[in-house]
Amino acid sequence: MITPCFAIENLSFTYPKSDTPALENLSLVVEEGAFLLLCGKTGSGKTTLLHMLKKEMTPHGIMQGKRLYKGDDIDGLDPRTSASKIGYIMQDPDSQLVCDSVARELAYGLENLGVSPDRIRRTVAETASLLGLSDIFHARTAQLSGGQKQLVALGAVLAMGAQVLLLDEPCSMLDPLAAADFLSVLERLNRETGVTIILTDHRLERTLPLCNQVLLLDAGRLRFLGSPVQSPYALAEAGLEAALPAAARIYLKTGGTDPCPLSVGEGRQYLSRCVHLKENSVETAPAPREEVVLSVRDAWFRYQKKSPDVVRGLHFSLYSGEIFALLGANGSGKTTALSMLAGLLPPYSGKIKRLVDTALLPQNSKSLFLQDTVGEDLHRAAAHLGKGREAVEEAAALLGIAHLMKQNPRDLSGGQRQKCALCRLLLTDAPLFLLDEPAKGLDASARQELSWILRRLARQGKTILFVTHDVEFAAETAHRCGLFFDGTITAQADTFSFFTESTAYTTAVRRISRGITAPAVTIEQLTAYLEVDCEG
Numbered sequence: 001m002i003t004p005c006f007a008i009e010n011l012s013f014t015y016p017k018s019d020t021p022a023l024e025n026l027s028l029v030v031e032e033g034a035f036l037l038l039c040g041k042t043g044s045g046k047t048t049l050l051h052m053l054k055k056e057m058t059p060h061g062i063m064q065g066k067r068l069y070k071g072d073d074i075d076g077l078d079p080r081t082s083a084s085k086i087g088y089i090m091q092d093p094d095s096q097l098v099c100d101s102v103a104r105e106l107a108y109g110l111e112n113l114g115v116s117p118d119r120i121r122r123t124v125a126e127t128a129s130l131l132g133l134s135d136i137f138h139a140r141t142a143q144l145s146g147g148q149k150q151l152v153a154l155g156a157v158l159a160m161g162a163q164v165l166l167l168d169e170p171c172s173m174l175d176p177l178a179a180a181d182f183l184s185v186l187e188r189l190n191r192e193t194g195v196t197i198i199l200t201d202h203r204l205e206r207t208l209p210l211c212n213q214v215l216l217l218d219a220g221r222l223r224f225l226g227s228p229v230q231s232p233y234a235l236a237e238a239g240l241e242a243a244l245p246a247a248a249r250i251y252l253k254t255g256g257t258d259p260c261p262l263s264v265g266e267g268r269q270y271l272s273r274c275v276h277l278k279e280n281s282v283e284t285a286p287a288p289r290e291e292v293v294l295s296v297r298d299a300w301f302r303y304q305k306k307s308p309d310v311v312r313g314l315h316f317s318l319y320s321g322e323i324f325a326l327l328g329a330n331g332s333g334k335t336t337a338l339s340m341l342a343g344l345l346p347p348y349s350g351k352i353k354r355l356v357d358t359a360l361l362p363q364n365s366k367s368l369f370l371q372d373t374v375g376e377d378l379h380r381a382a383a384h385l386g387k388g389r390e391a392v393e394e395a396a397a398l399l400g401i402a403h404l405m406k407q408n409p410r411d412l413s414g415g416q417r418q419k420c421a422l423c424r425l426l427l428t429d430a431p432l433f434l435l436d437e438p439a440k441g442l443d444a445s446a447r448q449e450l451s452w453i454l455r456r457l458a459r460q461g462k463t464i465l466f467v468t469h470d471v472e473f474a475a476e477t478a479h480r481c482g483l484f485f486d487g488t489i490t491a492q493a494d495t496f497s498f499f500t501e502s503t504a505y506t507t508a509v510r511r512i513s514r515g516i517t518a519p520a521v522t523i524e525q526l527t528a529y530l531e532v533d534c535e536g
Helices: 046-052 079-085 102-112 117-131 146-159 176-193 231-237 246-253 264-272 334-342 374-384 389-399 414-426 444-459 471-477 495-500 508-513 523-529
Strands: 006-014 023-030 035-040 062-069 086-089 164-168 196-200 213-218 221-226 274-276 292-301 311-319 323-327 349-354 358-361 432-436 463-467 480-485 488-494 532-534
Touching (some): 023 046, 023 221, 035 046, 035 176, 046 164, 046 196, 079 086, 079 102, 086 146, 102 146, 117 146, 146 176, 221 231, 231 246, 246 264, 264 508, 292 334, 292 463, 311 334, 311 463, 311 488, 323 334, 323 444, 323 471, 334 349, 334 432, 334 463, 374 414, 389 414, 389 444, 414 432, 414 444, 444 463, 444 471, 471 495, 480 495, 508 523
Parallel strands (some): 035 196, 035 213, 164 196, 323 480
Antiparallel strands (some): 006 023, 006 062, 213 221, 274 532, 292 311, 292 349, 480 488
16 A cells, blocks of 8 residues: 555644644545645635645644654654755745855755765755756845745755655735746646645635646645535635636536536637627726825835845825725835835935825734734734724624634734734724735635725725735725836726726636626626627
8 A cells, every 4th residue: 555645644733822723633645746736715725735744844732643754653754854855935035045145055955964065066066957046046035036946945945855845825925927827836846746736725716727726725625625616616706716726716606517627728628618698788887086195206225325226216196085006026125215205214316295194014024923822912013002992892803803802913924924914004093004015915805805995995084095916806805006116106007997908917717708708807807798608
């Protein structure tokens, strides 16, 4: 009998000071060479399970059951085996990179394993060639884009001889093009080298068509384990229909028959077989154009006197009650521009006028929490702002985080922590919110909730500018969108026009329906005016 890669038997786990198990009576087998997609709502136990598969990352708490790697108990694994054979890739590559250059980063793990210099040079060369890192081999890691950093982090664990890759939302901080490139590398590694991949993701548009097995967790329990083609029904029943690829969502909404399309190409084939009964123009609400709350005129910024300009002639305005989404590639300067708008970085040329109070949600929400529990942190922040317990309870209820008040912020999932950070922002009552990747780490339903909350705040008069790599979230939330390129906003338009006129930065619905139906960028727009009978 062939020993599986991982075997989990009746595994239960509860974090300290928690009454609810994060994992409950979980049993499953992961075969060698599998490409397993681990999905579920925020807080369902995905990251906890991923940590359970690597000895060094096992969290503290009460655990029952067995965890086996190739027949051996994970707790008893030799440290060298665990470190080298089971690789872990985090959401944020900056938190994983430790060396100042790509070459040193690729060699670092091998050096710690005591590998000979000759073997290190050969292995590093092979890894760099395999992942296409030759062109940046001598580059400094601080100067790399997010996608390049993630590839270097991947290379570092592969160089050590990893036979398993555990990846916790590795594309959540990457732009759409960089994410597609990174996932294509994972697919090739799985197909050509046989490395076992277990990956968590909230945006299944790109990962569901690649995997060969899907595991769905619901409140720490196993809800589904099976093939990708069968998974859309289980995901929809679990309240995760919004997380499905656009092709599968169109299929479910139009009452299609097997097999279910998963990719954009399959979705176009499915839609083209449908008979169009009604096509009307999509009506979109005009963006607010009332009072200007922020204006930027020809702003320039660089970090050092002789360094290149990061922001170059930025020029635009924000209006009261509007939501503006800023998209662009990793390293294009979006976060720097946001810090300028917040007043943290002064431009060396040009003018920025903030006509109202401004609150900033940074990309790294961990930096906002200093206390041992979420409740302590929020109540202390409220007291500093002259507010009482009622204000915290109201904001927590709006965001659905009341049950997290006794939790340590460091024990929360990325999505849970992001919602708690947004709660701190709501306590400020600032008329202008600047949000850096607010949907990062949120599951599909939580993203929909956040979209609803932001639109509600906008209707109440708040102005919101957010940076995002999630084009679907931008399409469903923003009044206007802008593309940040070459240090400035090179294109901006109302959301519908922005995505219908874009090619790379557009939604899967637009890619699927382009040339087949009238223009649409969201599922709701497509199904609102298109009634179909499908030929099968």
